[in-house]
């Protein structure tokens with residue numbers, strides 16, 4: 482039963498790693514764009530857009546890295562033989578929930 486969930490985790494991790502690579506590519510393009518654009522930000526809406534893009538991109542990079550760390554923690558839980566019980570109430574977390582949200586540590590009622 483847990484192998485399906487760990488497979489789901491592996492898939493989610495692969496997706497997140499791909500997304501992170503895309504975001505890092507995008508970051509390089511944004512940095513390049515801001516290097517070409519050395520006008521002062523205050524009177525230059527393009528510069529402001531780039532600053533916003535950069536902030537947005539770095540927030541997404543952080544979120545994606547955190548997502549990968551979360552997936553790794555979940556994978557470790559399963560490797561350590563976690564029985565799939567809710568961290569709050571101890572009831573077994575339904576298999577369907579773990580398949581849909583393999584990083585969940587709580588049942589629906591406690592989430």
Ligand SMILES: [Zn+2]
Pocket residue numbers: 567568569570571572587588589590591592
């Ligand atoms: Zn619970």
